[in-house]
Amino acid sequence: MSDLALYLGALLVLGVMGVTWAVRLAHHAPQHPAPAKFTAPDPDARWLVCDETKCGHMATQHRRDSCGGWTCAGCGTSKGGAL
Numbered sequence: 001m002s003d004l005a006l007y008l009g010a011l012l013v014l015g016v017m018g019v020t021w022a023v024r025l026a027h028h029a030p031q032h033p034a035p036a037k038f039t040a041p042d043p044d045a046r047w048l049v050c051d052e053t054k055c056g057h058m059a060t061q062h063r064r065d066s067c068g069g070w071t072c073a074g075c076g077t078s079k080g081g082a083l
């Protein structure tokens with residue numbers, strides 16, 4: 001009889017471990033982040049390389065200025081004509 005009690009006790013411990021393991025997995029399941037918001041690109045802008053070090057030489061948004069060039073939206077530097 002005591003052998004059966006040991007067996008049932010071990011079975012109970014393993015059962016509790018399984019339940020707590022499943023609860024922990026369910027609690028830490030990855031949650032989906034909010035989807036990124038889409039914004040329509042500005043049709044009058046161009047993504048050009050800015051040669052200024054403060055912009056990091058990355059593609060930055062440039063807008064057409066009154067002189068016919070392109071002005072960087074990041075630093076305000078103007079590029080010349082036909083780009």
Ligand SMILES: [Zn+2]
Nearest residue numbers: 050055072075
């Ligand atoms: Zn710039």
